[in-house]
Amino acid sequence: MKYPPFIYEPDKSIGALAATESFFEECPDKKELITDLGWAYHSIGKTVPQTMENFWSGHFFPYMESWDELQVSFNLMMFGFYKQSFMSLRSALEVGMLSVYYNINDDGHNAVQNWYRSKDTWEANTPRSDKIWKILRSNENIASFDKEFDLKKQFDELGFLHNYVHTKGYKYSNYIGLISSNWQTFEEKGMIRWVNVYERVILLLLTLHLLKYPIGMIEFDWSSKVGIDNPFPVLNTFQVERIKKILPERHIAALEVIAKNDPETQALFTHISDLPDMTEDECEEQIFKLDQMSIEHGPGFIQWKQQELDRMEQHYPESRDVVLKRMKRLEAWATENDMMHPIEERSLHKDKRD
Incomplete structure (x- = not known):
């Protein structure tokens, strides 16, 4: 395919990607940092409560949009589009803060x-940062933490990101202040700069979410109370460990104190911990029903079985007897209910029969 007289062409993006990946192979610590930060922010979304009242209301949209922007930013960086990657980081920061802003009084739904539905009114406009911080600081946890660690200053120091949006001169142009080719290329300085800002954005957003939802700092075996079908906005132990791995130690200590003293956090923790322990049979039935749903709405039993066998051998071979026993039950159910093949094949066969 012939293109207009463009210099920024897709083929050059492939070259930038290859050079970026080569850098990560030589510097795996950078790749590990990006991965750890990404997983931590992915985990924190689970602390935003999902109830019958707010489900599909849009209250979770700001967090999801911020998560999308972080992924887009990463992709742009990998292909050498550094200016645009910083623009997406700015969007991730702003919309991520809205996740806490709109849910600050637990009425985000x-x-x-107005904002979620993009109404053509002033009330629907994205609020300015001074208004956002006024509302955020109305939360006692955020206010006290901000007083000690100056979160607002951390936010203000990221204010330079808007310069990429408005192209404030050569430094914030597509050249990002470097002497380089006039098309997308791998630039180590640009990539290192991106990793630094990506880290600062995620740490700030993580901290704000944990201050609003301190239950995210509590390590507890929730599965012993609710099995695998956990309806509560809590994190598994491995998710808390991910977050603690990247947060400064002083921040962790302060957040743990806040979690211990936060009335809503302690009330929810007490409620869950006072529940009776799940029996092995109850846990098994939960897993069985979840597997039924996966088979019915996905690959069908035959493909599902092979996927699960591969996963079992790789991750939990010690559970082989239990898994095989469950599979035997599932195979009988799938045979009886015509769930052996993928949903597309089943739908096609059904249409032909009709």
Whole structure:
């Protein structure tokens, strides 16, 4: 395919990607940092409560949009589009803060509506940062933490990101202040700069979410109470460990104190911990029903079985007897209910029969 007289062409992006990946092979610590930060922010979304009242209301949209922007930013960086990657980091920061802003009083399903529906009114405009911080600081946890660690200053120091949006001169142009080719290329300085800002953005957003939802700092075996079908906005132990791995130690200590003293956090923790322990049979039945759903709405039993066998051998071979026994039950169910093949084949066969 012939293109207009463009210099920024897709083929050059492939070259930038290859050079970026080569850098990560030589510097795996950078790749590990990006991965750890990404997993930590992915985990924190679980602390935003999902209830019958707010489900599909849009209250979770700001967090999801911020997560999308972080991924887009990473992709742009990998292909050498550094200016645009910083622009996406700015969007991730701003919309990620809205996740806490709109849910600050636990009525995000109502508060978010005008903005979420993009109404053509001033109330629907994305709020300015001074208004956002005024609302954020109305939360006692955020206010006290901000007083000690100056979160607002951390946010203000990221203010330079808007310069990429408005192209404030050569430094914030597509050249990002470097003497380089006039097309997308791998630039180590640009990539290192991106990793630094990516880290600062995620740490700030993580901290704000944990201050609003301190239950995210509590390590507890929730599965012993609710099995694998956990309806509560809590994190598994490995997810808490991910977050603690990247947060400064002083921040961790302060957040743990806040979690111990936060009335709502302690009330929820007490409620869950006072529940009776799940029996092995109850846990097994949960897993069985979840597997049924996976088979019915996906690959069908035959493909599902092979996927599960591969996963079992790789991750938990010690559970072989239990898994094989469950598979035997599932095979009988799938045979009886015509769930052996993928949903597309089943739908096609059904249409032909009809």
